[in-house]
Amino acid sequence: MSLKKITSLTMLLSMILMTYTGIMLFISPPGRVAKWSNWEILGLGKEEYAQVHSTFMVLFIVATILHIYYNWKPMLSYMKNKAKVVVVFTKEMAVAFVITLVFLVGTLNEVSPFSTFIDFGEDIKNSWEQKYEKAPYSHAELDTLEEFALKVDFDLEKSLAILKSKNIEANEMDTLKDIAKNNNISAQKVFSILSEKQKVSVKKSDSLSGLGRKNISQIANDLGIETEELIAKLKVLGIDAKGEDKFKSLCESIGKTPKEVIEELGF
Known part of the structure; x- marks a missing residue:
């Protein structure tokens, strides 16, 4: 067997799997939605996709290092000039560096078309939230049934009876995640x-989720008000906002969390 061939084939298979898991993570719903709805594609949830992606990243890095080792001479030839002298910054290296820099700077500064691509991914992620019934508050699945009932104003004994009538095993100290599993x-x-048989009662500020990802227009929609009205309310708090501005960034600019700002707005 040829270790060189094994290395190249391992790189290829790792790249294919990383590409697939990367796409799944790109289109997957936010963690709060994935955990709440038990989101899966081909039997794997978001956490499993992230784990597979991470382990194959390590395998790909190791295989890449070995690939460089086995192909060191050809790679050196790419950096030689016409006089056969090794020059690190050849024209080809300069172009490769510029392409990499453009992608890095463009992504970090949210410049089009990179920002368009990222926004496209965010739209896909947020679309899952419209498909599934939202949790009454963030990470509700981590609370025990007793804690959950208290926060949404459910009767604990009635809740246990409802679950029992549906042949669902549960006790007050089980988390919703455990009950579901x-x-x-x-x-x-x-x-x-x-x-179905109990009315949910929860503070508006607690029911909002994904505040770190959403812009002003999306937050206004969640609050059930017009974007212009929210912008006017934020201005009173000393925040100058536009519809497309990220809510979290604006809140941080005045040293407050999104939830604190929502509560100050009276929601």
Whole structure:
């Protein structure tokens, strides 16, 4: 067997798997939605895709190092001038460096078309939230049934009785995540069953999610008001905003968290 060939083939397979898992992570819903709805594609959830992506990244790096080792002479030839002298910054290296720099700077500074591509990914991620019933508040699946009932104003005993009537095993100290896992359903399904016969009551500021990702227009939509009205309310707090501005960045500019600002706005 040829270790050189094994290295090249390992690089190829690792790249294919990293590309696939990378695409899945790019289109996957935000973590709060993925965990709440038990989101899966081809039997794998977001956490599993992230784990596979990370381990194959390590394999790809190791294979790349070996590939460079086995192909050191050809790579050196790429950096030689006409006099066969090794020159690090050849024309080809300069072009490769500029391409890499453009992608890095463009992405970090949210310049089009990089920002358009990132926004496209965000739109896909946020579309999942419209498909699934939202959690009443962030990371609700991590609370015990007792804590959850208290926060959404559900009767604990009634909740246990409702679940029992649906043949769902649970006790007050189980988290919604555990209840869902033990009964092969999602936390969203548990909430849906409980909310069929009980009215949900939760503070608006607690019910909002994804504040770090959303812009002013999206936050206004979540609050049920016009974008112009939210901009006017923010101006009173000393925040000059536009519809496309990221809400989290604006809040941080005055030293406050998004949730603190939402509460100051009276929601």
